[in-house]
Amino acid sequence: MPDTTEAPRPMTRPAPQPAAQAPASASRPVRFRGGGFVAEPRRWAALLAFVIAIAAWEASGRLRLVSPLFLPPPSAILLALQGLVADGSLARNLAASLMRIGVGWTLGTAAGVLVGFAMGIWSIARAIGLPAVSALFPIPKIALLPLFILWLGIGEASKFATIGLGVFFPTVIATYSAVDGVPRNLIRMGQSFNMPWLDVLRKVVLPGAMPGILAGFRISASIALILVVSAEMIGADYGIGAFVLNAGNLMLTDQLLAGVLVLSLLGLAIGTALSLLEKTLLKWR
Amino acid sequence: MELFVRGLSHRYGDLLVLDSIDLDVREGEILVVIGPSGCGKSTLLGILGGIVPHGGEAVRIAGEPPPGCLNPVSFVFQDFSLLPWRSVEDNVGLVLEHQRMPTGERRERVEDCLRRMGLLEFRKALPKQLSGGMRQRVGIARALATRPAILLLDEPLSALDAQTRDLLMEDFLDLWKRDRTTAVYVTHNLNEALRLADRVVVLTRRPGRIRDIVKVGLPREDRAGAAGQAFLAEVHDRLWELIKAEARIADREIVDA
Ligand SMILES: Nc1ncnc2c1ncn2[C@@H]1O[C@H](COP(=O)(O)OP(=O)(O)OP(=O)(O)O)[C@@H](O)[C@H]1O
């Protein structure tokens, strides 16, 4: 339908507008319509939500809405933590857990990186290793702790073995796929310049696989944390896991949660340490 | 040094890729290889340079490497193949690290190659900080650091935009004039072929056979001027006809298959 509302054009046309200015009546601005899915940093939102949640938790305790035996308020947990620091029991338990994680993780990771590397470069190792890893990886390693206790006794060795084995398989898989994923063209480049085999491994394959190996460390570290707590709950005098279990048995909920808080801080610390390691080793990315 | 190829055939499994190739790469020439996609150019180059496994003895090398040569046959790769975690100078130095030579001499060689490729001020940069053209300069510098007798270049410029390609091609030629290193240069680009080649080998569609070898009978210095351009236009048309015919047949074969 023709537009009848428009006034008839005057016979004398207005002087042409300067080129920089578009005709106002016939044009409209192009509006941005691409937003909505772009991730923008909103640090304050997370912080605010966190503060509100903690405050609500604290208030529910203070107002006796929740029994402190059931869920003590954050202040009580911090108080309990302070007590644990003061009487040295935190240090003792933490030291025991850290030692187990350190030894178990180091053993399992070292073996895992070696085996994964071998599987990445030798077809025979791969042919044997892949089915073996697929068969053994799904076993929940904590289920083997009783067996390890039979073999190695209730002491530290059985805990090292559980953590080490739990860490070993994910490390093998991460390392193997990282080595396998090193671009073939880089390896061929090295060979085309007559680089010796060991040099290709050291200077091309290892650095090329490093991002994948470090990503594997992140997974294996969290597995080690889970396993050390479980192992300590099954049989240990000291260790954060044993401490949490005992606190539960004695219905010391504030101490129990203080132990859990320590565990989460430990997990956070390990994650931060790994991030730092990645930052220094993988600067080139 | 020279390369002699006699009756070279190559298959990947059941796929015949190269079929009875006879070819000589002569001292001091730039031999350009063109041919349809997938006809086996990279495979041919890989066999020449010993990085594609090939059982036979169809490829032979002859002659003495020049003094100071550490790797008689060196590659320049299409994708540059730089180690992303190494700086420019360390990427170039990489190929000297396993060679027995005094550290000072090694450093000198690296520096010399970087200077020749105009990379000195970027020596500490990581590959990711460089443009594509700069990266390939590093790739060329790395190959030169070994003072090769034969350079094998597999589409060295095809990852670059047109301007960078022309600039780098001229720089490569300037560089090449000094040592006149024997080179086999694979490309899809007829202009590169016409600017660089002494001879152009045209391969057929897969399995790659030698369709023709076209001599560009004009010194490289004379190719820029108007007369040179007219001459090259003729060679261009001849090459283009050869390639077009192959590509047409290849397309028809795809439809029929
Ligand atoms: N490692 C390999 N295993 C099996 N087939 C391969 C392998 N490498 C290449 N081919 C096949 O061999 C044929 C020739 O490959 P090649 O890379 O030599 O061709 P090309 O001429 O360099 O191709 P392009 O112009 O695309 O670079 C292709 O069909 C390719 O799919």
Ligand SMILES: [Mg+2]
């Ligand atoms: Mg190719």
